[in-house]
Amino acid sequence: MYIEKTSLSGGFFVSKSLYLSGMFDELKYWYLRDHKLFRTLSMSQIRQLCIITGFKKAQKGDVIYFGTSEMPRIYLLKKGSIKIVSLDDEGNEIVKDVIQKGDLFGHLELDEGDEGNEYAKALTPEVSICSFLQSDFEQLMLKHPDLALSYTKFVGLKMKRLRNNYNNLISKDAKSRLVSFFTEWAEREGTEIEGRIHFENYLTQNDIAQIICTSRQTAVQLLTELENKGLIYYSRKEIIIENLQKLKEI
Amino acid sequence: MYIEKTSLSGGFFVSKSLYLSGMFDELKYWYLRDHKLFRTLSMSQIRQLCIITGFKKAQKGDVIYFGTSEMPRIYLLKKGSIKIVSLDDEGNEIVKDVIQKGDLFGHLELDEGDEGNEYAKALTPEVSICSFLQSDFEQLMLKHPDLALSYTKFVGLKMKRLRNNYNNLISKDAKSRLVSFFTEWAEREGTEIEGRIHFENYLTQNDIAQIICTSRQTAVQLLTELENKGLIYYSRKEIIIENLQKLKEI
DNA sequence: AGGGAAATGTCAAGAAGCCGACATTCGCAC
DNA sequence: GTGCGAATGTCGGCTTCTTGACATTTCCCT
Structure with missing residues (x-):
């Protein structure tokens, strides 16, 4: 299904059908509903996140900054694969993580720490990412305890993987x-x-x-x-x- | 202050003053209130956890099992230091983590995974630990979204430390x-x-x-x-x- | 006090992997 | 096509760390 896009303030694009064909297309577009983390949410809850959501497309090799001075965000990789890299002293890229389709990344720890010179780079020909503000997500979790619990388990799973890598390395x-x-x-x-x-x-x-x-x-x-x-x-x-x-x- | 202890079913000890001098001593005893994670809770909420809480003391070298077939628990180290170890193929102890006073450990990820042959060992002459069931903690988080949020940030902090170790190792x-x-x-x-x-x-x-x-x-x-x-x-x-x-x- | 286990020191050989250097190939832009 | 830069192969010396073997010290238990 082709969706015509309309430019909005902020440089992001949102579906025109958002205004035309109601919530269903809207949800399909933002893909949040697809993620198991957000299944328990009502449509209005999702829309609350969506309203302040950014959407981006990128091509292979494109750089997607996210460790900058902006408000901390959480990102959902809807399509493609990306790598999170930072620069070492000599300016070489250090691969921190590889993110797959459907995965969350960004300020997952919900802390204030700036992952200063970190950014994401597209690995596949076409990449789409949507994002929302960490603070908005926190507000939503406060209203939805089961979301908070799911998210905690999700972060726990991430930590488990990291620990597994650590053990392998040792x-x-x-x-x-x-x-x-x-x-x-x-x-x-x-x-x-x-x-x-x-x-x-x-x-x-x-x-x-x-x-x-x-x-x-x-x-x-x-x-x-x-x-x-x-x-x-x-x-x-x-x-x-x-x-x-x-x-x-x- | 000396607190006389009374044996209860389950082999744990709880303060006799729990029944005598009201909640204040109870809280002091269980030390949950001291932890910043639990500051936002009401006393009754803490008591809800406390009711099903276990308490243990140990001496240097003592082994505190916790990866067994029992219900998964979360532990709070109230006093002393311990190490989390597992056994490798040859039966040697592998140090997984060192836990300090005031820190949480155990099934922090809130998952089902069994850290099979893991156990804790006291490092300091006197160690006290209290614990509660993961499931009870989850119930409490569902009622207290702000607790869930704090806990998520807490787990996030743990992950950040682990990631730091990982980076150092590399x-x-x-x-x-x-x-x-x-x-x-x-x-x-x-x-x-x-x-x-x-x-x-x-x-x-x-x-x-x-x-x-x-x-x-x-x-x-x-x-x-x-x-x-x-x-x-x-x-x-x-x-x-x-x-x-x-x-x-x- | 004394005996044994655990912890601490020391040494050298050898393995694993790092690093610089270089040739080659691939893919993309002009 | 052609050229250029990035990515891919390959080699060998070198560094770091591991591993085993052993002597010594300390601690703890009886």
């Missing part, structure tokens, strides 16, 4: 980390074709290296090793896991 | 990690005497090594190095930071 070597990263990636986005698992590769080797916390050279070495053993196929466009079982056994 | 070497661990420890528990910062050492070198994610041997080497440079004094009982400024400059 106890496993680079090869194991690469393997678990690939298997998780495959489970998340892969499609099985004749026993093989295919998924699009929107990351550079540098990104992959940083995610598994090693140098690019080591990552390449491991990639070619896995490829030589016939466990994976790797290219810029696509990754294929030839034998998931054997890969996990390493 | 970008810094063992020496820097040891130094920042010591400076943080000093800020948290140290007392300044004539320009030096003293604090009690309730950790073994093995514990310290695991916290900064290195081997014991490396940790010892770094400790003696720092000591030879006159930056710190290290013993089993006490640690003294001779020159905080120079230590940070490393």
Whole structure:
């Protein structure tokens, strides 16, 4: 369905159908209703968030700032994948996180801390993001305790993942980390074709290296090793896991 | 103030003064009111938690199980310090976390996941812990959205610390990690005497090594190095930071 | 007091991974 | 197409840290 867009103040775009065809299209447009966090909310509650919501589209490589001096926001990635990066002393990009479609990011901790020089970068050709103010979200949580509880569990889940990464970093070597990263990636986005698992590769080797916390050279070495053993196929466009079982056994 | 204790069903102890001198002593006893998370609660709300609250005392080296098949609980460390450990394949203790007085621990993520073979161990001569059921806490949050909000921010803060550790592990070497661990420890528990910062050492070198994610041997080497440079004094009982400024400059 | 376990120190060999350097390939803009 | 910059491969030396082995000290229990 094509939705004509109208420019509003603030540089964001909202659906024209918002004014024409009522709430249903509005919800479809903002995608909040789709997220399980917001299922318990009434339409009017969602609209309360939506009113002050921003919407953005971006293309591959585009930079989406969000750690700036503006009001802290929470973002929902509706389509595509992005990476959160910050700059080190030499000005190199440090990959902090990779966000998938449907995931929240931004000021999830609801604190005042400025993640100063952090910004997001689009990884896929088309990316759409919608966002709302942290303060508005807090107000809504105060009115909706079950939302607050769901959100707390959601943040808890995030923390669990982080802790898992931390434990991997401590106890496993680079090869194991690469393997678990690939298997998780495959489970998340892969499609099985004749026993093989295919998924699009929107990351550079540098990104992959940083995610598994090693140098690019080591990552390449491991990639070619896995490829030589016939466990994976790797290219810029696509990754294929030839034998998931054997890969996990390493 | 000495409080006589009475054994109740469940093996826990509650203050006899609970029945005698009213709520004020009750609150003092359970220490929940002291925690900033619970400041916004009414006394009856706190009592609702307290009713199903457990209380435990332990001595140095004592093991406090909490990852077992029981109902998931949230714990508040009222006095002393403890470490959260799990066992690896060879049965060695892996230090997961060190909990300070006033801190919460346990099933903070409010999920169902069992941290299977995890347990807590007392680090200081006297440790007191009180706890409540996760489910009761959730019920209370549903009635008190502002509590839920505070708790979310609290979990967020925990996550931020973990992320900080993660970043240190990625970008810094063992020496820097040891130094920042010591400076943080000093800020948290140290007392300044004539320009030096003293604090009690309730950790073994093995514990310290695991916290900064290195081997014991490396940790010892770094400790003696720092000591030879006159930056710190290290013993089993006490640690003294001779020159905080120079230590940070490393 | 004394015996044993745990904790602390020390050393050296070896592994894992980092880093710089370089060649090659790919993709995009002109 | 052509050129340029980014991304991809590859190599080898070098640093950091791990690992095992051992001696010594301290603490705690009886």
